[in-house]
Amino acid sequence: MFLRMIWGALFRQKSKMLMIAFTIALGVSLSTSMLNTMLGVGDKVNQELKAYGANINVVPKEASFLDDIYGVSDQEEKGQNYLNEDELGNIKTIFWAFNIVDFTPYFYAKVKVNDDSKDTRLVGTWFAHHMELQTGEILDTGMIKLKSWWEIEGEWVNDDDDDMIMAGSVFAARNNLKVGDSVELSTPNLKKTVKIKGIFNSGSDEDQYIYSSLKLAQDLEGKKNVVNRIEVSALTTPDNELARRAAQNPLSLTLKEQEVWYCTAYVSSICYQIQEVITDSVAKPIRQVAESEGDILNKTTLLMVLITILSLAGSALGISNLVTAGVMERRMEIGLQKAVGASNTKVIFTILTEIVITGIIGGFVGYFAGIGFTQIIGYRVFGSAIPPAPMVIPIVAVLVFLVTILGSIPAIRYLVNLNPTEVLHGR
Amino acid sequence: MKKRSMYWRMVTASLARRRSRMITALLAIAMGATILSGLVTIYYDIPRQLGKEFRSYGANMIVIPTDSEHKITDEQFEEIKAGIPDGKLVGLAPYIYQNAKINEQPYIVAGTDLEGARKNSPYWLIHGEWPSQPRQVLLGNEIAKAIDLKPGEKFTLSTPKNKNESTQTDFIVAGTVTTGGKEEELIFMSLEDIKSIIGDKGLDVVEASVEAEQAELSQIVENLKQKDAALTPQMVKRVTASQDVVLTKLQSLVWIVTVIVLGIMMICVSTTMMAVVTERRKEIGLKKALGASNESVVSDFLGEGMMLGFAGGLLGSGMGYFFALQVGMSVFARRIHFLPAMIPVTVIVSIIITMIACSIPVSKTVDIEPALVLRGE
Numbered sequence: 001m002f003l004r005m006i007w008g009a010l011f012r013q014k015s016k017m018l019m020i021a022f023t024i025a026l027g028v029s030l031s032t033s034m035l036n037t038m039l040g041v042g043d044k045v046n047q048e049l050k051a052y053g054a055n056i057n058v059v060p061k062e063a064s065f066l067d068d069i070y071g072v073s074d075q076e077e078k079g080q081n082y083l084n085e086d087e088l089g090n091i092k093t094i095f096w097a098f099n100i101v102d103f104t105p106y107f108y109a110k111v112k113v114n115d116d117s118k119d120t121r122l123v124g125t126w127f128a129h130h131m132e133l134q135t136g137e138i139l140d141t142g143m144i145k146l147k148s149w150w151e152i153e154g155e156w157v158n159d160d161d162d163d164m165i166m167a168g169s170v171f172a173a174r175n176n177l178k179v180g181d182s183v184e185l186s187t188p189n190l191k192k193t194v195k196i197k198g199i200f201n202s203g204s205d206e207d208q209y210i211y212s213s214l215k216l217a218q219d220l221e222g223k224k225n226v227v228n229r230i231e232v233s234a235l236t237t238p239d240n241e242l243a244r245r246a247a248q249n250p251l252s253l254t255l256k257e258q259e260v261w262y263c264t265a266y267v268s269s270i271c272y273q274i275q276e277v278i279t280d281s282v283a284k285p286i287r288q289v290a291e292s293e294g295d296i297l298n299k300t301t302l303l304m305v306l307i308t309i310l311s312l313a314g315s316a317l318g319i320s321n322l323v324t325a326g327v328m329e330r331r332m333e334i335g336l337q338k339a340v341g342a343s344n345t346k347v348i349f350t351i352l353t354e355i356v357i358t359g360i361i362g363g364f365v366g367y368f369a370g371i372g373f374t375q376i377i378g379y380r381v382f383g384s385a386i387p388p389a390p391m392v393i394p395i396v397a398v399l400v401f402l403v404t405i406l407g408s409i410p411a412i413r414y415l416v417n418l419n420p421t422e423v424l425h426g427r
Numbered sequence: 428m429k430k431r432s433m434y435w436r437m438v439t440a441s442l443a444r445r446r447s448r449m450i451t452a453l454l455a456i457a458m459g460a461t462i463l464s465g466l467v468t469i470y471y472d473i474p475r476q477l478g479k480e481f482r483s484y485g486a487n488m489i490v491i492p493t494d495s496e497h498k499i500t501d502e503q504f505e506e507i508k509a510g511i512p513d514g515k516l517v518g519l520a521p522y523i524y525q526n527a528k529i530n531e532q533p534y535i536v537a538g539t540d541l542e543g544a545r546k547n548s549p550y551w552l553i554h555g556e557w558p559s560q561p562r563q564v565l566l567g568n569e570i571a572k573a574i575d576l577k578p579g580e581k582f583t584l585s586t587p588k589n590k591n592e593s594t595q596t597d598f599i600v601a602g603t604v605t606t607g608g609k610e611e612e613l614i615f616m617s618l619e620d621i622k623s624i625i626g627d628k629g630l631d632v633v634e635a636s637v638e639a640e641q642a643e644l645s646q647i648v649e650n651l652k653q654k655d656a657a658l659t660p661q662m663v664k665r666v667t668a669s670q671d672v673v674l675t676k677l678q679s680l681v682w683i684v685t686v687i688v689l690g691i692m693m694i695c696v697s698t699t700m701m702a703v704v705t706e707r708r709k710e711i712g713l714k715k716a717l718g719a720s721n722e723s724v725v726s727d728f729l730g731e732g733m734m735l736g737f738a739g740g741l742l743g744s745g746m747g748y749f750f751a752l753q754v755g756m757s758v759f760a761r762r763i764h765f766l767p768a769m770i771p772v773t774v775i776v777s778i779i780i781t782m783i784a785c786s787i788p789v790s791k792t793v794d795i796e797p798a799l800v801l802r803g804e
Contacts (some may be wrong), residue, residue, distance in 0.1 A: 016702075023698045030691045037684065048676050051669040052484065057607055149668035203664025284607040291550040292483040299480055300677060302758045304684075307469075310462060310750060311688045317458045318695035321451050325702040373687055381680045410447075 023322045024362030027315030032370025034308040040386035045300050046235050054231035055289040061280050082226035090277035099235040099265050102145045105227035109217045111185045121209045124217020154179035154198030162216045164197040168207035172199045189222040236267040238294030320407025327411030339420035359404045438730040452703045459696035460743020464773040465750035466685040476759045482517045485548045486634035487666040493659045498629025510651045517636040518546030524631050527586045537613045538621025547636045555602025563601040565615035571603040578602050641667045700784035708792050716797040732785035740777030744770045
């Protein structure tokens with residue numbers, strides 16, 4: 001009998017119930033899509049921020065950055081320290097290997113171009129290096145991905161071109177060079193004629209240098225299997241108090257904190273892990289990128305959280321409003337039920353069951369519509385899917401349940417105090 | 428005249444008497460209006476707010492002398508300053524580089540406007556303090572490690588005076604700076620300090636952090652180039668190009684989120700209104716039985732809807748601004764721009780939506796035989 005009443009109510013009042021279900025579906029789809037987007041947006045924005053290039057610098061212990069830029073310590077050639085080229089693949093074997101997006105090594109050589117009196121810096125690097133790791137993973141990494149803002153005239157050099165170079169725009173302008181020109185590079189070890197395959201404009205000091213494949217640069221300097229520096233671009237978690245303390249001194253942490261730190265993708269813990277796999281190296285976060293990334297990431301996430309809260313409140317209000325309206329409208333029918341002897345509890349129970357069933361149907365439909373909306377956002381904005389987070393389901397379920405029940409409370413209070421005769425009389 | 432006053436009496440009385448139902452409807456509309464005005468305000472302010480946020484990546488324009496033999500003079504520095512529109516400038520830091528020695532080890536001193544450098548590079552991590560007194564320096568972390576100096580300690584800097592002589596000057600380390608880049612191997616001091624040691628030779632480079640998109644910035648760069656051929660302004664591509672990429676993404680994210688939330692909320696508001704109106708079929712029947720024409724019934728409801736929409740819209744635009752303000756404060760720690768145009772827009776949109784939502788169920792009911800409705804069918 002109970003079931004028959006419920007089904008009867010659901011079917012006879014089709015349009016009414018449909019409307020409630022529809023509103024619930026709308027509210028749920030809104031909540032689902034916003035929650036999913038909110039939870040997924042961090043990763044996506046993090047990916048986008050990789051446009052800023054590397055956020056970790058790996059150098060040999062005791063190495064200096066300065067000669068890169070100001071050419072000061074060039075006066076005396078002291079025993080240079082190098083990193084091992086063989087060990088580069090190890091970067092992809094650390095605990096947070098999955099978060100390493102790209103990396104590329106640099107080897108610096110000093111060459112004379114066309115018997116110029118001054119030395120020019122030649123940088124040997126990977127452009128789109130293909131790697132097969134012991135783990136079976138295949139990896140393509142290098143400059144092309146890391147320096148997304150470079151403007152290239154001509155083409156990028158390939159990693160196996162050993163008679164091609166790329167010239168910086170300042171260097172090219174100074175020496176009147178164009179794409180396709182040949183130049184002679186000479187070092188005390190070697191003389192070689194190479195062709196300019198491309199001219200790049202990077203908007204920084206690099207424009208004064210020449211870039212070539214790693215092999216060519218090493219040959220020119222007569223070195224094997226060494227690099228000066230590695231740039232790594234990694235997806236990181238914004239720093240918090242723990243990460244800041246760890247960055248200062250990892251030993252100051254308790255064992256437990258250390259574990260948490262090591263197993264979170266803080267830039268400092270990734271640096272620490274890189275140092276573990278590359279002999280005699282120092283990995284430093286490039287704060288300009290790392291810090292700002294964290295900033296923007298935090299802000300975007302917070303913005304999304306607030307928008308989500310607003311839309312959750314909006315959909316909650318929308319649903320509860322309609323539920324109230326829906327129940328109130330049926331006071332005649334309920335008056336009749338009471339007149340023929342239904343107890344208050346029974347009436348309330350019937351109504352709640354109806355609403356919960358409607359809520360479940362609406363919620364079900366709404367959840368999938370919401371996932372659809374999430375994907376629209378993902379594809380429109382980031383060009384890739386935002387994975388639906390499982391934790392959204394319970395959140396939305398609890399929300400709908402609470403909202404529908406809370407929404408029916410004022411109506412139920414009214415119905416309990418209802419005098420059947422009055423209602424049936426039409427008052 | 429009489430007719431109109433009766434009309435308004437009916438509309439207002441109907442709103443006042445059915446208070447709880449009307450509050451429900453008003454709440455729904457106000458919520459929709461809040462979301463509308465709040466999100467749109469945020470959407471409009473995002474580029475400005477985030478643009479500021481992106482300045483944490485540091486300088487996005489550098490100016491160097493065209494001829495590497497020359498330096499930038501103070502007049503040229505003023506020119507650069509004037510070339511950047513007011514209110515767009517976040518920080519401006521001129522630099523003078525000078526070789527120097529501490530304990531016979533070669534280092535580089537960078538003299539700069541410390542306040543400007545601080546604004547330019549919020550990502551510098553300082554241990555100790557920024558120099559505030561003359562003869563205080565900010566020491567790069569690598570140097571501090573190499574010669575074992577801590578904030579508060581004293582050291583002697585020797586700078587070349589002429590060929591064989593050098594000047595010895597005592598300095599105090601105010602703090603050390605960590606960046607992960609070249610700054611860790613520089614010694615930063617104020618322009619006054621460096622000029623007092625080596626004299627005024629002009630600036631090597633000027634770094635500026637300008638709150639502008641790539642297009643706007645390249646305009647500034649062009650203008651500067653035109654004005655003074657002895658200066659070569661450059662955009663820091665890494666910062667400007669990437670900012671455009673990321674900012675566009677974030678903006679379209681907020682845009683699409685706004686559209687989806689608004690769309691759904693508007694439908695939500697309409698269904699609530701429809702439910703509220705559908706409830707009143709009996710009233711419609713009664714009015715018709717008393718001889719009201721279809722038009723007058725519809726206009727009664729539309730009048731009610733309009734008032735509700737107006738009140739809800741007004742309430743909502745206030746709450747929306749409040750929400751946007753809260754978002755601005757908690758996310759960006761800044762006030763959000765108030766868009767006066769949002770008030771009329773929100774009110775009008777609310778009125779339109781409420782009226783549409785009212786008219787659908789009303790026009791459906793209006794054709795029904797009054798007798799049927801009144802009997803309770």
